[in-house]
Amino acid sequence: MTTGPVLTVEGLTTSFRVKRGGRMRRIAAVKDVSFTLNQGEILGIVGETGCGKTTVGRSIIRLVKPEKGEVRFGGVNVQALSDSKLRPIRLGIRMVFQDPFASLNPRRKVGDSIAEAGDIHGLFDGLDDRARQVAETLSAVGLDPSFAERFPHELSGGQRQRVGIARAILPSPKVIIADEPVSALDVSVQAQVLNLLADLQEKMRLSLLFISHDLAVVGQISDRVAVMYMGHILELAPTQEIFAKPKHPYTAALMAAVPRPDPAVRIKGSTEVSEPPSRLEEAAGCPYVQRCPIATALCSKTMPPLRVVADGELVACHNA
Ligand SMILES: Nc1ncnc2c1ncn2[C@@H]1O[C@H](COP(=O)(O)OP(=O)(O)O)[C@@H](O)[C@H]1O
Numbered sequence: 001m002t003t004g005p006v007l008t009v010e011g012l013t014t015s016f017r018v019k020r021g022g023r024m025r026r027i028a029a030v031k032d033v034s035f036t037l038n039q040g041e042i043l044g045i046v047g048e049t050g051c052g053k054t055t056v057g058r059s060i061i062r063l064v065k066p067e068k069g070e071v072r073f074g075g076v077n078v079q080a081l082s083d084s085k086l087r088p089i090r091l092g093i094r095m096v097f098q099d100p101f102a103s104l105n106p107r108r109k110v111g112d113s114i115a116e117a118g119d120i121h122g123l124f125d126g127l128d129d130r131a132r133q134v135a136e137t138l139s140a141v142g143l144d145p146s147f148a149e150r151f152p153h154e155l156s157g158g159q160r161q162r163v164g165i166a167r168a169i170l171p172s173p174k175v176i177i178a179d180e181p182v183s184a185l186d187v188s189v190q191a192q193v194l195n196l197l198a199d200l201q202e203k204m205r206l207s208l209l210f211i212s213h214d215l216a217v218v219g220q221i222s223d224r225v226a227v228m229y230m231g232h233i234l235e236l237a238p239t240q241e242i243f244a245k246p247k248h249p250y251t252a253a254l255m256a257a258v259p260r261p262d263p264a265v266r267i268k269g270s271t272e273v274s275e276p277p278s279r280l281e282e283a284a285g286c287p288y289v290q291r292c293p294i295a296t297a298l299c300s301k302t303m304p305p306l307r308v309v310a311d312g313e314l315v316a317c318h319n320a
């Protein structure tokens with residue numbers, strides 16, 4: 001069951017200054033991105049490497065500073081908060097990363113890594129309570145509580161990602177942003193971690209923003225899917241609709257590159273097409289115009305807004 005929005009992103013625009021051809025240029029990594037994440041929903045964000053998915057996630061929790069737009073969580077505009085007021089955000093919106101090995105301190109016991117947010121924010125009522133909460137969280141992610149005493153190098157990739165998820169859920173967040181959480185895992189382990197995320201979403205009434213370049217993976221877990229290309233959302237629709245009848249030509253091309261979402265036979269990374277060129281901020285028109293089979297003159301001039309084309313289906317295309 002999903003109800004109203006828990007997280008609202010409106011007109012999010014994030015740029016980076018990079019050196020190009022000997023001088024500093026601004027690259028718009030995320031441009032005018034808007035969506036809502038509803039209570040109890042899994043919203044997938046899919047798109048090729050470099051399209052801006054990670055930057056959306058990092059902008060939401062203010063790991064990078066967006067130049068425009070609003071992020072509302074629990075009725076508060078996150079972008080307007082002073083750094084000292086970020087605590088509810090740091091506890092309420094938690095990240096799971098692609099490479100749990102990189103995000104775990106190799107010299108810290110797993111239990112201490114899981115307890116980190118609780119330690120920082122004073123969530124534990126003494127050491128017994130800390131140990132109890134760590135043990136409960138380990139069980140919740142399908143690991144024996146004895147894992148608290150182990151070190152990351154003693155764990156398999158799947159176990160490490162379970163620890164990454166445990167770190168995220170310990171403070172009982174409302175939202176989890178999972179950025180390529182299964183992309184570093186063997187295909188056989190991917191399904192187990194996806195199942196765990198789906199289970200936790202249901203049990204903890206979480207809302208999940210699930211980021212992946214892999215359309216088949218996104219399709220397996222998401223209620224709705226947002227398709228990104230060069231910083232823009234080009235289509236956002238319920239998963240069934242988007243798989244049955246993609247409305248944006250780019251979504252259709254992505255679908256064609258996915259044989260059939262059978263995770264057992266899928267070869268990891270096979271759906272990833274060549275990286276699209278990065279876009280300078282001043283570029284006008286639809287970012288997909290050069291690759292689009294149905295582009296018209298208007299498409300080079302004006303970026304089509306994301307508009308409602310059917311119930312709950314949004315498409316940014318002049319010709320869809
Ligand atoms: N810290 C950064 N500095 C400069 N450019 C960046 C930075 N982070 C991301 N980018 C650029 O922003 C664009 C989007 O990157 P990213 O959000 O990581 O995409 P994705 O997660 O979809 O692969 C890319 O062109 C990338 O090179």
Ligand SMILES: [Mg+2]
Nearest residue numbers: 053054055180
């Ligand atoms: Mg990324």
